[in-house]
Amino acid sequence: MDKGFYHVPQATNEPVLTYGPGTPERASVQAVYDEMWNSQVDIPMVINGQPVKTGKPERVLPPHDHKHNVGSYHWGEAKHVHQAIEAALGAKEKWENMSWSNRIAIFLRIADLISDRYRDRLNAATMIGQGKTIQQAEIDSACEIIDFLRFNAMFAAQLYSEQPHTQCGSNMWNRVDYRPLEGFTYAITPFNFTAIAGNLPTSMAMMGNTVVWKPSLSQIYSAHVLMEIFEEAGLPPGVINMVITDPQETSDIVFDHPEFAGLHFTGSTTVFKNIWNTIGTNIHKYRTYPRIVGETGGKDFVVVHKSARAPQVANALTRGSFEYSGQKCSAASRAYVPESLWPEVQEIMTRQAQEIKMGSPRDFKNFLGAVIHERSLDKRESYIQAAAKDSEAEVIIGGKCDKSQGWFVEPTVIKTTDPKYVTMREELFGPVLTVYVYPDEEFEATLKLCDETSEYGLTGSIFAQDRYAVEVAENALRNAAGNFYINDKPTGSVVNQQPFGGARGSGTNDKAGSKQNLIRWVSMRSIKETFDAPTDFGYPHMKD
Numbered sequence: 001m002d003k004g005f006y007h008v009p010q011a012t013n014e015p016v017l018t019y020g021p022g023t024p025e026r027a028s029v030q031a032v033y034d035e036m037w038n039s040q041v042d043i044p045m046v047i048n049g050q051p052v053k054t055g056k057p058e059r060v061l062p063p064h065d066h067k068h069n070v071g072s073y074h075w076g077e078a079k080h081v082h083q084a085i086e087a088a089l090g091a092k093e094k095w096e097n098m099s100w101s102n103r104i105a106i107f108l109r110i111a112d113l114i115s116d117r118y119r120d121r122l123n124a125a126t127m128i129g130q131g132k133t134i135q136q137a138e139i140d141s142a143c144e145i146i147d148f149l150r151f152n153a154m155f156a157a158q159l160y161s162e163q164p165h166t167q168c169g170s171n172m173w174n175r176v177d178y179r180p181l182e183g184f185t186y187a188i189t190p191f192n193f194t195a196i197a198g199n200l201p202t203s204m205a206m207m208g209n210t211v212v213w214k215p216s217l218s219q220i221y222s223a224h225v226l227m228e229i230f231e232e233a234g235l236p237p238g239v240i241n242m243v244i245t246d247p248q249e250t251s252d253i254v255f256d257h258p259e260f261a262g263l264h265f266t267g268s269t270t271v272f273k274n275i276w277n278t279i280g281t282n283i284h285k286y287r288t289y290p291r292i293v294g295e296t297g298g299k300d301f302v303v304v305h306k307s308a309r310a311p312q313v314a315n316a317l318t319r320g321s322f323e324y325s326g327q328k329c330s331a332a333s334r335a336y337v338p339e340s341l342w343p344e345v346q347e348i349m350t351r352q353a354q355e356i357k358m359g360s361p362r363d364f365k366n367f368l369g370a371v372i373h374e375r376s377l378d379k380r381e382s383y384i385q386a387a388a389k390d391s392e393a394e395v396i397i398g399g400k401c402d403k404s405q406g407w408f409v410e411p412t413v414i415k416t417t418d419p420k421y422v423t424m425r426e427e428l429f430g431p432v433l434t435v436y437v438y439p440d441e442e443f444e445a446t447l448k449l450c451d452e453t454s455e456y457g458l459t460g461s462i463f464a465q466d467r468y469a470v471e472v473a474e475n476a477l478r479n480a481a482g483n484f485y486i487n488d489k490p491t492g493s494v495v496n497q498q499p500f501g502g503a504r505g506s507g508t509n510d511k512a513g514s515k516q517n518l519i520r521w522v523s524m525r526s527i528k529e530t531f532d533a534p535t536d537f538g539y540p541h542m543k544d
């Protein structure tokens with residue numbers, strides 16, 4: 001039962017620093033980057049608050065310079081997963097009984113540490129390990145994770161304060177106890193957002209749960225820095241246990257455990273569907289029905305109406321498709337452009353593509369870096385090469401890949417005559433946009449096409465000056481996107497401003513960084529108390 005006061009400071013979004021020439025933040029983050037780039041990190045697992053080193057090191061690979069050595073992580077095995085589960089279960093009773101205000105103070109402190117003392121280190125780890133430019137790192141590993149922590153604290157306070165109705169003077173009192181889930185919880189996080197990696201385990205822990213966290217190997221450097229910050233902020237041992245283990249083996253052990261109580265997942269649709277299947281198969285093994293929250297893939301669209309402004313469309317496509325090499329679940333990856341606007345849009349995009357610089361995030365002139373690993377480059381290259389050969393597709397911008405130093409894929413635009421061409425349907429997760437040019441008068445038919453073409457429903461945009469066109473699109477695409485944008489690129493959601501998530505094949509749409517998400521990590525107990533219990537079993541209608 002919670003003994004805290006449900007009040008935290010009003011959260012506001014963390015300001016995004018610019019890192020422009022001459023700014024103090026630029027000099028500061030560059031110095032920390034250089035120091036980390038020229039030293040060797042040694043990344044342990046963390047189980048029950050203890051660093052676990054296995055003596056089986058694997059190298060951290062900077063995607064933009066995969067031969068450069070910045071250190072390694074310790075590769076664990078099945079026994080470490082069992083230990084992490086035991087640690088989480090062991091820490092549970094004390095953690096869930098800690099007053100809410102003491103619990104939440106730790107997460108508010110984590111946010112402050114990231115905002116201040118650890119900002120450079122977490123940003124630099126994200127730049128080195130995940131290849132983000134400083135702009136992309138700042139909005140992810142500084143601002144978004146800080147926002148998640150502060151807003152979640154506020155949402156949790158609101159949630160706990162939501163109590164059922166009691167009629168005053170009615171001889172009773174109704175309450176709701178927001179219990180943490182019974183058992184341990186499991187967070188599986190993707191490589192592409194440090195903020196998601198931080199949010200998935202902490203949002204569950206904030207609500208009194210203890211967690212086994214399996215980060216992506218391609219995000220391991222910033223995951224390590226997050227664990228350092230958690231410890232410094234006073235997170236007790238066993239509350240969040242980070243394992244670095246084989247994904248399939250880890251999940252096999254977790255999903256076989258009777259105390260498994262909840263999964264917070266972000267990653268690809270295929271992995272999530274397989275996991276759901278496993279949990280379903282094992283359902284008879286669990287003490288309680290596990291909560292399953294998953295945010296997964298996207299095939300995010302931009303539909304352009306003939307009344308739109310071509311320069312705005314072109315710019316939104318360049319930024320929305322190519323920032324962070326298109327490795328955002330929300331990246332624009334298919335566009336429907338009317339014939340009358342296409343020549344101007346193409347001309348501007350071609351010019352912008354020529355101006356874009358690609359390379360190491362250490363060079364602040366670069367707009368994008370490498371894709372995350374060799375497998376990722378190979379996959380994008382195979383789609384691009386197939387498009388170059390297919391009669392219904394044409395590579396009109398970029399298309400080259402180079403793996404000699406880093407995993408670089410040029411910003412690429414494929415133009416297709418088939419609106420259901422494979423790259424209009426499948427998630428590529430790289431800097432590859434496919435454009436279908438449609439006859440101006442077929443706007444409504446094109447909206448229908450857009451709605452029906454892919455299995456996903458994550459993000460999408462309509463560009464139009466004509467308000468009737470906006471209205472038609474908003475209705476026609478109602479279920480095509482969980483985050484819908486009007487005259488803006490489909491990426492860049494901000495915590496507490498555009499709650500993020502999609503439905504259909506894109507996930508359970510529980511909106512990370514919202515009260516809706518936190519509700520999934522508690523199980524309500526209704527309590528009715530009668531102050532003066534009756535002693536007569538009879539009712540008025542029974543009287544003479």
Ligand code: NAD
Pocket residue numbers: 188189190191192193196214215216217247248251266267268269271275295296297298328329330427429458500501502506507
């Ligand atoms: P991924 O599915 O390859 O990996 C995600 C996590 O799942 C990693 O920790 C990985 O180790 C783990 N995993 C992989 N195979 C597993 C298995 N068999 N059992 C258990 N765990 C397993 O995804 P990724 O490449 O890290 O991230 C990119 C994907 O994530 C894209 O599809 C993207 O759209 C999606 N994503 C979605 C959102 C969203 O909010 N909807 C946000 C970010 C990323």
